[in-house]
Amino acid sequence: MDLLSDYIALTGAIVRLAGSDKIVHTYAGLAIYVLAQVALRTRRASPVAFQIVVALELANEVMDRLFWGSWRWSDTIGDVAATVFWPGALCLLGYYRRTRWRIEEAAAKAVRDQKKALVAKSSDSSRRRPVPDFAASR
Template identity: 50%
Template sequence: MDLVHQYERAIDWIVSLCPQPDKFAHTYAGLTIWLIAAILMRRKLSSPWPVVVVAVAEAANEYMDRLAHGSWRWPDTIGDAIATLFWPLIIMMALRLRPALRG
C-alpha cells in the first residue's frame, strides 16, 4: 500500500498547483494525456484511440483512489471521470463529425 499512498501524495501535490476545485486538474490531465497519446501513437485527434488511453488512465487513477480510501466514492469518481473525459471526447467528436475543422 505504500505505492498507493505515494501516488496519492503526488496527486495531491499536482492538484495543489491547479485552481480550485480539483476537477480542473482532471480536465488538464485528460487533455494532456489525450494530446500525448495522439502524438506517441501517431494518431489524429479525431481517432478514438487517444481517448481510450485517457479512459484507461482515468480508470487506473480512480482505482488508486479506491485503494487509498478503502471504498468507492461514487459521486466523486463519476465527477472525476466526466471532468477527465469531457473535452477529449467533445473535441474528438467535433473533428470526426465536422471534417472542415481538421483544416
C-alpha cells in the first residue's frame, strides 16, 4: 500500500473507534494545539500553536482530497471548523485577557505615578526654607 492509502486507513480506524469524525477533529485540534504549545514552550493562547493546528488540518484535508479525487466541500468545511474552533476560541480569549491586563496595568501605573508625583510635590513644599521674621530682628 502507498502512504496515502495507509494514512486514510489509519484515520478511518480512529474515526470508527471514536464514533464520529467531528469528535476526532475536535480532540485532534485541541491535542495538537496543546502539544505545540508544550513543544514550542510558548504561553497560553499562542498564535503559533494555532497556526500549526490550521496547517496540519489543511494538510489532512489535502490528503483526503488526494485520496477521494475531488473536494468534498461540506465534509471539508465541517472538518476544518471542528478542528480549529476550540484552539481559535482559546487564542481569542487569551488575546482578550492579555489586552485587558495590559490596559489595567497601564491604568495602575498611571495611578502609582500620580501618587509619586503628589508625594514628591508635598515633600518639596516641606523642605522650603523658613521665612525670616523681620520684626523679631529689630
